Amino acid sequence: MDIEESACLKVGPFGGEDANVTLLHDRFLITRKEHECLTCLDTILPRKRMRARTERDNDDNTLKTFYFCWPCCEAMAADWNNGNFDLSFDRAEIRVARARQREDAWRRQCDEALDAEAGAPVDDISLHCDPCY
Ligand SMILES: [Zn+2]
Numbered sequence: 644m645d646i647e648e649s650a651c652l653k654v655g656p657f658g659g660e661d662a663n664v665t666l667l668h669d670r671f672l673i674t675r676k677e678h679e680c681l682t683c684l685d686t687i688l689p690r691k692r693m694r695a696r697t698e699r700d701n702d703d704n705t706l707k708t709f710y711f712c713w714p715c716c717e718a719m720a721a722d723w724n725n726g727n728f729d730l731s732f733d734r735a736e737i738r739v740a741r742a743r744q745r746e747d748a749w750r751r752q753c754d755e756a757l758d759a760e761a762g763a764p765v766d767d768i769s770l771h772c773d774p775c776y
Contacts, residue, residue: 650720651694656682656711664698667706671695671716680712682734684741687712694719 648671672695678687687693687710694711711719718734 647717647720648694650723651711651716653723654719656696656709656719663701664707665701666696666698668695668697674710678710680715681709682711682715683737684745685712685714685737 652669652671671692674687674689674691674693677689678693679685680687680693691713693713694716695708696711697706697708699706715734
């Protein structure tokens, strides 16, 4: 593990939330499958090095693994090295922008499906579309 990776792992990615979880693993590894970065929502392609954090949720006894892309890991390492121990503001901004784009795209699909009126999969799409909740 290089210096950047160890600095990245010192940054808590959830901004101090105190959920009832037990940390099981928090480490860098090479992906086998495609994942989505929790911080910026970017796609992490197979065979990329990234941070993977696995927690057990003690309320419902489930395991959850969160993945972080390399640019977000670099941002976390830079934050640590600069004395800022919270989630990188810049990366969080990317997340907000991507989430907004996705919601706009889902809403467009939903509108189109409603316009089509003929057996369109509105139920699937409406899971994501705020106005359809
Ligand atoms: Zn990311």
